[in-house]
Amino acid sequence: MKPQYKAVVIGASAGGLYAFKQIISVLPVDFFIPIIAVQHISPDSENYIITFLNNHSAITIKEADEKEKLKPGCVYFSAPNYHLLIEKDATLSLSTEQKVNYSRPSIDVMFETAADTFGKGVIGIILTGANQDGTAGIRAVKEAGGLTIVQDPTEAETPAMPKSAIEASAPDHIFSLDGIADFLLNLHQAHNKG
Template identity: 45%
Template sequence: MKSPHQRRAIVIGCSAGGLQALRTLLPELPPTYPLPILVVQHIPANSTGLHTTLLNHFCQLPILEANDKDPIRPGWVHFAPAGYHLLVEPNETIALSIDPKVNHSRPSIDLLFESAADVYQKGLIGVLLTGASQDGAQGLLKILHRGGITLVQDPKTAEAPLMPRFAIAIGAATKTLSLKEIGHTLKQLGADTRE
């Protein structure tokens, strides 16, 4: 049985259709949300960070594009910048990397999930959303193996069902939910953490 105080962080991965999914999911979370959130969204290397500006308009939590060595803050949403992998260091700071692409992607969801699983262990909640890629599935499995919770968007509700479907196929999903349900679950896990 997992006691509430063990929750330490949330990692989210998405690809095609990700912006719309995040626009539905992230505004669900209240301004006092106690957990840090790290997001890898597949975007072209020359993107200018417009998506974070846009999401800031719709969300109650501060959304920012990560810089190297940023401290990971409760209630903040840290996005991987275009062209960089986003990893979590043991001292709970962000490390960026320009290592080669993983699963044809930089940033790669697997790299975020795997490094975060090492640091937060069973305190980690992994969320995999819409996408036409296989990125994220292995990372999600590692989160599960480390004792964390994994939430996967129901492929039937995903703009691009391949990514969630692949994660479910390899047994990496604790729960398969709609975006609203994922939002509700995250809110509940956050509320439990605060008590």
């Protein structure tokens, strides 16, 4: 039976701006499922990544708002200084609770709630980064039966985060950024063919 995917979650830290661009700029405007993304960012940042990616993408990119309902064709980025959580009714929640892995937003927090909400319907992707955030998250996605993908550390701008994720979760795929983009595009096309 073909898996029924419901959401893609992506986490990145150092080097994420370029890595996100590589993937998101190729996705079509009507990409078939919502994408939720955490990029580590300084607390009082203007969240420049959203403007930057919107300038390079067909798909809509926005900062996540609380209680917002997830929709296909949109990439939701976590807000600076807030954790991002996914609720069972496919809406978003924010929290200012303490940092996790020295990070707020934390990739682990978002991935764990995504795994809890979407189970085997979630695709978890870990990209470039310098710390261990995302490792527990990708493990949670795997344990929930979701699909796990990690960027090939040899091509990552900062390899520590993908390395750690690979060691901890034995992901389903280790792809280059182009490989990840192709994979998502293929899923989208397969979905459209029914």
